[in-house]
Amino acid sequence: MMEGAVDQADRLDRRQAGALVRRLVPMLRPYRRETVRAIALVVLSTVAALAMPWFVKYGIDEGIVKRDKAVLFRAVLANIVTAVLAYVVSRRLIMNLSRAGEGLLRDLRNRVFRHLTGLSMTFFDRSKAGVLVSRMTSDVDSLAELVQFGLIQLISNILLLAFSMVALALVSWQLLLVCLVALPFVVGASVKFQRDANRAYLHVRDAIASTLSRLQEGIAGVRVIQAFAREEEQVRRFRTDSEHLLEAHMRSVWVQSWYLPVIELAGFGTTAVAIGVGGWMAIQGSIPVGSIVFFVLTLNNLFEPVNQLSQLFNTVQSAGAGLRKLFGLLDTGSDVPERPGAVDLPVGGVLAVDAVTFAYGASDGADAEGDPGGEGPIVLDGVSVEVAPGEKLALVGPTGAGKSTLAKLMARFYDPRSGSVTFGGVDLRDATLSSLRDRIVVIPQEGFLFAGSIRENVRIARPGASDAEVDDALRAVGAYERFAALAEGLDTPVRERGARLSAGERQLVSLARAALVDPAVLVLDEATSSLDPGTEHAVELALARLMEGRTVVVIAHRLSTSERADRVGVVADGQLVELGSHRELVAAGGRYAALFAAWSGHHDPAAVPAST
Amino acid sequence: MPDDPRRAGWSLVRRELRAQRGGVLIGVVVGLLWTVARVAMPKLVQRAIDDGITARDTGALLRWSLAVGGAATVAALFTGMRRFWAFKVSREMEASLREQLFGHIVALHAAFSDRSSTGDLMSRANADLLQIQNLVVLIPLTISNGVTVLAIAGIMVATDPVLTALAVGSLPVLNIVARRFGQRLHPASLAIQQESADLATVVEETVGGIRVVKGLGAEGVQQARLATEADQLYDASMAAARVRARFLPGMDLLPSVGVVGVLAYGGLQVIDGSLSLGQLVAFNVYIGLMIWPLRMLGMIIAQAQRAGASAQRVQEVLATPAAIVDPPAPRALPARGSGTGHVVFRDVTFAYHDDGPPVLDRFDLELAPGESVALVGPTGSGKSTVARLLLRFYDVDGGEVTLDGVDIRDLRLGELRRAVSIVFEDTFLFSDTIAANIAFGRPDADDDAIRRAAFLAGAHEFIEALPDGYDTPVGERGFALSGGQRQRIAIARAILADPRVLVLDDATSAVDPTKEHEIRDALAEVMHRRTTLIIAHRPATIALADRVVLLDGGHIVASGRHDELLASNARYREVLAAVHRPGEPAVGERADEEVVAP
Numbered sequence A: 001m002m003e004g005a006v007d008q009a010d011r012l013d014r015r016q017a018g019a020l021v022r023r024l025v026p027m028l029r030p031y032r033r034e035t036v037r038a039i040a041l042v043v044l045s046t047v048a049a050l051a052m053p054w055f056v057k058y059g060i061d062e063g064i065v066k067r068d069k070a071v072l073f074r075a076v077l078a079n080i081v082t083a084v085l086a087y088v089v090s091r092r093l094i095m096n097l098s099r100a101g102e103g104l105l106r107d108l109r110n111r112v113f114r115h116l117t118g119l120s121m122t123f124f125d126r127s128k129a130g131v132l133v134s135r136m137t138s139d140v141d142s143l144a145e146l147v148q149f150g151l152i153q154l155i156s157n158i159l160l161l162a163f164s165m166v167a168l169a170l171v172s173w174q175l176l177l178v179c180l181v182a183l184p185f186v187v188g189a190s191v192k193f194q195r196d197a198n199r200a201y202l203h204v205r206d207a208i209a210s211t212l213s214r215l216q217e218g219i220a221g222v223r224v225i226q227a228f229a230r231e232e233e234q235v236r237r238f239r240t241d242s243e244h245l246l247e248a249h250m251r252s253v254w255v256q257s258w259y260l261p262v263i264e265l266a267g268f269g270t271t272a273v274a275i276g277v278g279g280w281m282a283i284q285g286s287i288p289v290g291s292i293v294f295f296v297l298t299l300n301n302l303f304e305p306v307n308q309l310s311q312l313f314n315t316v317q318s319a320g321a322g323l324r325k326l327f328g329l330l331d332t333g334s335d336v337p338e339r340p341g342a343v344d345l346p347v348g349g350v351l352a353v354d355a356v357t358f359a360y361g362a363s364d365g366a367d368a369e370g371d372p373g374g375e376g377p378i379v380l381d382g383v384s385v386e387v388a389p390g391e392k393l394a395l396v397g398p399t400g401a402g403k404s405t406l407a408k409l410m411a412r413f414y415d416p417r418s419g420s421v422t423f424g425g426v427d428l429r430d431a432t433l434s435s436l437r438d439r440i441v442v443i444p445q446e447g448f449l450f451a452g453s454i455r456e457n458v459r460i461a462r463p464g465a466s467d468a469e470v471d472d473a474l475r476a477v478g479a480y481e482r483f484a485a486l487a488e489g490l491d492t493p494v495r496e497r498g499a500r501l502s503a504g505e506r507q508l509v510s511l512a513r514a515a516l517v518d519p520a521v522l523v524l525d526e527a528t529s530s531l532d533p534g535t536e537h538a539v540e541l542a543l544a545r546l547m548e549g550r551t552v553v554v555i556a557h558r559l560s561t562s563e564r565a566d567r568v569g570v571v572a573d574g575q576l577v578e579l580g581s582h583r584e585l586v587a588a589g590g591r592y593a594a595l596f597a598a599w600s601g602h603h604d605p606a607a608v609p610a611s612t
Numbered sequence B: 001m002p003d004d005p006r007r008a009g010w011s012l013v014r015r016e017l018r019a020q021r022g023g024v025l026i027g028v029v030v031g032l033l034w035t036v037a038r039v040a041m042p043k044l045v046q047r048a049i050d051d052g053i054t055a056r057d058t059g060a061l062l063r064w065s066l067a068v069g070g071a072a073t074v075a076a077l078f079t080g081m082r083r084f085w086a087f088k089v090s091r092e093m094e095a096s097l098r099e100q101l102f103g104h105i106v107a108l109h110a111a112f113s114d115r116s117s118t119g120d121l122m123s124r125a126n127a128d129l130l131q132i133q134n135l136v137v138l139i140p141l142t143i144s145n146g147v148t149v150l151a152i153a154g155i156m157v158a159t160d161p162v163l164t165a166l167a168v169g170s171l172p173v174l175n176i177v178a179r180r181f182g183q184r185l186h187p188a189s190l191a192i193q194q195e196s197a198d199l200a201t202v203v204e205e206t207v208g209g210i211r212v213v214k215g216l217g218a219e220g221v222q223q224a225r226l227a228t229e230a231d232q233l234y235d236a237s238m239a240a241a242r243v244r245a246r247f248l249p250g251m252d253l254l255p256s257v258g259v260v261g262v263l264a265y266g267g268l269q270v271i272d273g274s275l276s277l278g279q280l281v282a283f284n285v286y287i288g289l290m291i292w293p294l295r296m297l298g299m300i301i302a303q304a305q306r307a308g309a310s311a312q313r314v315q316e317v318l319a320t321p322a323a324i325v326d327p328p329a330p331r332a333l334p335a336r337g338s339g340t341g342h343v344v345f346r347d348v349t350f351a352y353h354d355d356g357p358p359v360l361d362r363f364d365l366e367l368a369p370g371e372s373v374a375l376v377g378p379t380g381s382g383k384s385t386v387a388r389l390l391l392r393f394y395d396v397d398g399g400e401v402t403l404d405g406v407d408i409r410d411l412r413l414g415e416l417r418r419a420v421s422i423v424f425e426d427t428f429l430f431s432d433t434i435a436a437n438i439a440f441g442r443p444d445a446d447d448d449a450i451r452r453a454a455f456l457a458g459a460h461e462f463i464e465a466l467p468d469g470y471d472t473p474v475g476e477r478g479f480a481l482s483g484g485q486r487q488r489i490a491i492a493r494a495i496l497a498d499p500r501v502l503v504l505d506d507a508t509s510a511v512d513p514t515k516e517h518e519i520r521d522a523l524a525e526v527m528h529r530r531t532t533l534i535i536a537h538r539p540a541t542i543a544l545a546d547r548v549v550l551l552d553g554g555h556i557v558a559s560g561r562h563d564e565l566l567a568s569n570a571r572y573r574e575v576l577a578a579v580h581r582p583g584e585p586a587v588g589e590r591a592d593e594e595v596v597a598p
Helices: A014-027 A029-064 A069-118 A121-126 A128-218 A222-227 A231-284 A290-300 A302-330 A404-408 A433-439 A456-460 A467-476 A480-484 A502-515 A531-549 A559-564 A582-588 A591-599 B005-019 B021-054 B058-107 B110-115 B118-136 B138-159 B161-168 B169-210 B210-216 B219-272 B277-318 B382-388 B414-420 B434-441 B447-456 B459-463 B483-496 B516-527 B563-570 B570-580
Strands: A351-359 A377-387 A392-396 A417-421 A441-443 A519-526 A551-555 A567-572 A575-580 B342-350 B360-367 B374-378 B398-401 B419-423 B502-504 B529-537 B547-551 B554-562
Touching: A014 A029, A014 A069, A014 A302, A029 A128, A029 A290, A029 B219, A029 B277, A069 A128, A069 A302, A069 A567, A069 B169, A069 B219, A121 B210, A128 A222, A128 A231, A128 A290, A128 B058, A128 B118, A128 B169, A222 A231, A222 B058, A222 B414, A231 A290, A231 B021, A231 B529, A290 B021, A290 B277, A351 A404, A377 A404, A377 A417, A377 A531, A377 A575, A392 A531, A392 A559, A392 B058, A404 A441, A404 A519, A404 A551, A404 A567, A433 A441, A441 A502, A441 B210, A441 B516, A456 A467, A456 A502, A467 A480, A467 A502, A480 A502, A480 B414, A480 B419, A502 B138, A502 B210, A502 B529, A519 A582, A531 B110, A531 B277, A531 B563, A559 A591, A559 B277, A567 A582, A567 A591, A567 B570, A575 A582, A582 A591, A582 B382, B005 B118, B005 B277, B021 B058, B021 B138, B021 B398, B058 B118, B058 B277, B118 B277, B138 B161, B138 B169, B138 B277, B161 B219, B161 B277, B169 B210, B169 B277, B210 B219, B219 B277, B219 B342, B342 B382, B360 B382, B360 B398, B374 B382, B374 B459, B374 B570, B382 B502, B382 B529, B398 B554, B414 B419, B419 B483, B447 B483, B447 B554, B459 B483, B483 B502, B483 B516, B502 B516, B516 B529, B547 B563, B547 B570, B554 B570, B563 B570
Parallel strands: A392 A551, A392 A567, A441 A519, A519 A551, B374 B529, B374 B547, B419 B502, B502 B529
Antiparallel strands: A351 A377, A351 A417, A567 A575, B342 B360, B342 B398, B547 B554
C-alpha cells in the first residue's frame, strides 16, 4: 500500500505544479543523456508490452485460423524477439532512471544543505530545528519515493493507457467504444478513491505519530509510571491510542476494499462485453476472432493503469509538496552575505562597536518574542564600546537585556540595524567571512560535539590542520594528556552529540577548537550550570590559557568572572548603562555595585539576578 | 530461557493467529470463492469462443458471455472482501501484540529497563510488529493463491499435459527468482535506511550545533561531510536499483516464455484440429492468472524469514518475567497517623549484577516518623541506590527494608509506591498539560489541590505566566521548559501525591542557583512533619535536613547535623568541596545561606 498523503494546504494546483516542473528541469541538465534515454526506453517497453498480445492476435488470425504454419512461426519468432527486447529494455530503463533520479536527489540534498548552512543566524533563531531537519529528510524522501518506485510506474502507466487505447481503436474502434462504457465509472470511482484514501492516510499518519509518542513515553518514563503506581492507567491510555490507530488502519483498508472491486469489475466485466458483443460481430463477420482475443488480453491495460495512477496520485502530490518546500528554502536569502569585493580583516586591532541599534527580524511564528508581520522590539539601542587588543571585557546584566546579542553582533552572527562593528578599522560587513572566522571565534556555553573522533571534532575548526597541529591545540588548552590517555586516544569516537564525554570534557574539545584557529578575538558565553567536579578545574585552566594575549568578550554569569576582567560592561534594557573596571564600578555604587554586594555577602534576593 | 528462541517466536505468531482464527477462516473462505470465480472465467471465455463464436451460435454466445459477466461480478466482490479480511486480521493482531508489549514493558522491573535502550524497545514494538503484520496479511492470500495455482494446473493438465508443461514450465522458476529477489532486496533496503539515517544525523547535528558551525566558519566542513553521506546514500540506492534491474525484468520475462510456447505448440495443435481455439485462448489467460500468485508465494518465504526473526525479538520481551511483583499474600500498612512514615534499612546488601561488587554492604539506616535525612556521598557511593531500594525498583540481596514495620516485599507494589513518592534528578514529564502532569499520581485531584501543590513547589508563578497557564502542554511535543522548571513540576507532582515518605533524588540540581531560595522554603514546608530522604549536593539543600548521613563505600561513615559534620569531619568537607568550585567563597560557616552567583 502506498501511504503518501498530503494535507489540504500542501495540495498543488496546476499553475504551481507547472512552476515546480519548470524549476526542476534545469536541475536534470547534468543527467540529460540518462533522462532522454530513459524516456526512449519507457516508450519502447510500453510498445513491447502491447506488441506481445498483438502478435498473438496476428498468429491466431493470419496463422491458426488460416492454417498457415509459416505465419504462425513468424508470430512466435516476433514474440520471442519482443520478450527478449522487453527484458533488455527494462533492465536498462531501471538503471538509467535510477542514475538520473538518484543523481538529482544527491544534487538536491547537497544544494539544499549548502544553502541552509549559508543562511544567517537570524534564520536559525526563528526556525524550529525539527522543521529544518525535515526539509532534508522527509521532504527529500517523499521525492525519493517518487523517483525510486513511482516514476517508472507513472510514465509507463500513462503510456500504456494511451497506447492501449490507440491499439484497441485500430483493431476495432466499434468494440472499443462499447467497452468504454465502463470508463466513466472507473474515473468517478478513482477520483473518489483518491480523495478518500488521502484522508484515510492522513488519519493513519496522525494515529501512528500519537501511538508511537505514547509508546516512547511509556518506555522512557517507566520509572515515573512505576514510582507513582500508574501502570494500569497508562496501559489503558495506550490501548485507546492503539485502538484509534487500528480504526485508522481499517478505514484506509476499507477505502481500498471498495475501490479495487470497481477496477476489477471494470476489467472483467468489459471482457464479458467484448466477448458477447465482439463474438456477435465475429459471427456477423465484421471482425476476426483474433481481435476478440486481443481485446481479452489487452482490456486490463485500460483499467489497471487507471488504478495504478490513482494509487500513485498521492505519491506525486506529496513529492510535489516536498519539492515546493525545498524550493521555498532555497529562495530564502542570507541576511549576512559576503559583500562583493570584501577584504580580509587585519590580523589585529581594536574591536569597536559604534552606536549600534538592533532588533530581531519579523518572525514567522516560531519565535516567542517575535511580533508577527512586523519588526521585533529593539534589543540594543545606540550601544558603543571599544575593546583594545588584549583587553578582557565582561558583559553582565539580566536575561533579555541584550548582552548576548551584543556579543553576537561583535562576531557578525547578525548585522546591526544601524551603527557599525569594526575590527582594526574594517567594518565586519566589508570583511570576507573566512577572515572573520579566523580572527573572531565564538565559544558557546556548552561544548557541542559532532559524530566522529575527538581529533575530527577539534579539526572541524580548521579542516586543513595536520595531526600535529591538532595535538598542539589540545596541548595549548592542557587537554592533550586527558584524551590521549583514552583507550583509543584522540581517535576515540564521541558518538552522537558527544554522549561519551562529560560536559567538562566536551567544553575542553570546544576550547581546543578555538586554540586551533588561534584567533585575535574570543567571544565567550560562560556556562550557567556547574560542570562535573572532575573537569571543572581543567576547564578553568584551559580558559585562562586560551584567553592569554587575546581580546576577550565574555558574557559573564558569575561575578567571579567579571571581577577578573579588565573592564565590565553592564547591559540593561538594550543599553550599556555602566562601563568601567570592577573596582571603579563597585566604587560608583550603581547597578553593578548592588549586584556585587548581593553576591559578596549581604544576602538580598531582590538584587540577585546577575545572570540568566 | 526457552529451548529454541526461533520456535518461541513462531509459537507467539501461532498463538495470536489462533486468537484471530475466525477472521483468518473468513479470509481464507472469501479468498477461495474469489479463486473459484477467477479460475472459472477463462474456462467460460473459452466456451464462449468455441460454442458461441466458432459454432456461430448467438444463443450460446449470449449465455456464456453472461456467465463471464457473472463470474466477473463475483470475483470483483470477493477481491475486496478478501483484502479487507486479510488486513483486518493482521492489523488486529498487530494492535493486540502492541498492547501486550506496552503492558508488559511498564510492568517489568527496573533492572530490565537498565539493560535495554528506548530505541531498541521502540523498534521491537514498531518495526518488528510491522514485519509480523506484513506476513500475517499474506496468509489468507497465500492459501487462496496456493489453491489457485493448483486448480489452474489441474485444469490445464486435464486439457493438454504437453501444452501445460510448455505454458507453466518456466513458472516455478519465477517462484525461485521472486524469493531470491526478496532476499537480495531486503539488505539493500536496509542499507538505504542506514545511509539515510546517517545523513539525517549530519543534518540534525549541524542544525543543533549551528552556533558552533557558524562560530568556527565550519560550514564547508559540514558540507563536505554531507556530500560524503549523500554519495554513500546514492551508492546504496544504486545498489538497490541494480538488484531491481537484475530481477524485475526477469520476473516479467518468464511468463512470456509460456505465452510463446503456448502460441507455437498450441497453434500447431489447433491447426491439426486436436485443440480448440478457445482452449488456446484460455491457456493464455491462465498463464496470466498464475503470475501474481507465484510471485507472491516467492515473496512470502522471504517475508516469513524476516517475520520469524521479528517474532523472536517480540517474544523475547514478552517472555521476560517481571521480577518485582505483588507478593502472593500481601500485608497492609498500618493506618496513617502521626507515628507513621517509619523507614528502616536493616543490614542491607545489594549489587546491580550478580557477580558485581556490592553497592551497599550491610547498610543500616533508620528514618524516624517525620524525620528528614540528607544522604551525602561521593559519586558512585550508592546514594541513589538507597532511594531505588526504598521504592522497590530492585529487591535487596540481603537484609530488609521496612516501612512502618512491614517488610516492603510483603506490600502490594501499588500500596508501597503510593506511600513513598520520589522526585528524580532527570525529570520526566508526559506529553500532557502541566495540570495533568502534576496530577499524575492522583488523577482525581481538583484544580485547587493542583495549584496548592504547584505553589508549594515554587512553580505556581512561572506556570501562571505561560501562554495557557496550567493547561499549557509540556513534554516531548509541548512547551519547552527549563530544567529547573521541570524539576519544580516534578516536586509538585510528588507533593500532590501526599506520601508518607518523600524521596528527593538530587531533585534541585537543575534549579537555577539564583532561584533555589524560592523552592527552599517550599521544600521546608513539604518536609515539615513528613519523613523525607534527601539526596543532594548543594549545601543549601542539605542543610534543610534534620540529620545528615555520609555514605561512603557502601555504608554509613558519619551521621549528625550539617554544621557538626562540617566542623568535625574531614571526609565530609572533602566530599562537599569536590562538588564545589575552587576559588569560590567556601561553604563554610554560612552554609545554610544561598550561594548567590556560583
